Amino acid sequence: MGKEFFKVFIEQNQAIINRICRAYSNSNEEFKDYTQEVALQLWKSHEKFQGNSQVSTWVYRVALNVCLSHVRKKKIETSPLLDHDVTQENESGDDQLATLYIALKRIKESDRAIILLYLEDKSYKEMAEILGLTVSNVGVKVNRIKNELKSIIHGRG
């Protein structure tokens, strides 16, 4: 893959990379670090990618691996977003999304990886392939995490 082709490839997958990185970062600086590192790792490993799985599976794997294993440079300040009241009524779409992000950041990082793939509308089989788990284990975990998310959103968590 040449540099021009890689640029197009990143542009095509930018939205996936951003959504995953956003869910793991607590500041814009951290978000940029994550997206940059994901792009770098994709560039470094693209020659090893043999097409045995879907391209999106590969992108999700790399993005989640980077976010979950990243060494944080320093203690990151909590985003002001987290200070909002998560139980407010009559939320607009943006508020609902903000509330979902807040709830996502309150669950364990490993659980976040699972529920992110669920939200991305991945099948249990694809999720199992990306995560390296059994399909049945994915199903059970997704149900448990969804309940946990709903509890947080409704102010019971």
Added chain:
Amino acid sequence: MEEDDLKNIWKMTQKSAAEKTDISSVYTSKSTNLIDKILDTIKLEQRMNVILFPAIVIFFGVLEEYLLAIISLVLGIGAILYYRNLILKLNRSSVEHSVVDYLNECYLSIRVFRRHYLTIGVVMFIFGFCMGSNLVSDLFEGEVENLTKVVIVSIGIGVLAFICVHIIFYFLYGKNVKKLKESVEALRNEE
């Protein structure tokens, strides 16, 4: 909130304009990935081995300390081979592995890295002490009067080095080890 509502809300993220990654800087940027950072450190040490050990051998050769030159040569070859294997081992991990496999590899790599420093730290402390006090040459020339004292002091220094390396590692990687271990266990745990 219904189950599908979560997905519907998440779909709103797809409507927002994607913030673009600066691709031009990707090719020249340095990785902040955990295994890459460990590999960089090990490779730097290997480069130092390749430069330092021959210099030490030549230094002792010039001083006509042939026994010390031979010991340094053997240690140097051993160290270079050991580092080579370590680099090959760490290179096998791949960021495109499944999440569980990759996190487990990161965790194991840190453990290998710690074991490496414990070994190197203890050996170098003891070797440095023995060299500094001429114990090695005295030992081979049969001039050591009280061998028990030498052994006790060497063990004491080894233990001190072991504790120091442990403490340094705890502060540098303690959090990461804990986080990675917890993530792997949580993901593998059948519910």
